[in-house]
Amino acid sequence: MKTDQFKSRLEEEKAKLEAEMASVGRKNPSVPGDWEPIPSETGVEADLVDQADVVMSRESNTAILADLEARYDTILAALSRIEKGTYGKCSVCTKDIEVARLEADPAATTCVEHL
Numbered sequence: 001m002k003t004d005q006f007k008s009r010l011e012e013e014k015a016k017l018e019a020e021m022a023s024v025g026r027k028n029p030s031v032p033g034d035w036e037p038i039p040s041e042t043g044v045e046a047d048l049v050d051q052a053d054v055v056m057s058r059e060s061n062t063a064i065l066a067d068l069e070a071r072y073d074t075i076l077a078a079l080s081r082i083e084k085g086t087y088g089k090c091s092v093c094t095k096d097i098e099v100a101r102l103e104a105d106p107a108a109t110t111c112v113e114h115l
């Protein structure tokens, strides 16, 4: 299978996800490869209402970051399958994944039959 076009699309998406993750989180210095959410406000002398806002924004950043990280892991896994030469094989039946499906989602891990 020719993986060049999928590889470049995966790398593009990886870069985009890294930029998005950097806007809601920061790399966790104690856990390599992990990201932690940052509150969008770093409050000074916040009153109770403001503190609630900060908590809420941290929670929504956590949710956004979790989604981004999940997708990011999927992309990294697809890139590593390219490296290992197993890219484009269904993880259930090991048959080739339809090219149209990979074009729709280059990180797809299963064929149309095993969605």
Ligand SMILES: [Zn+2]
Binding pocket: 090, 091, 092, 093, 094, 095, 110, 111, 112, 113, 114
């Ligand atoms: Zn399959």
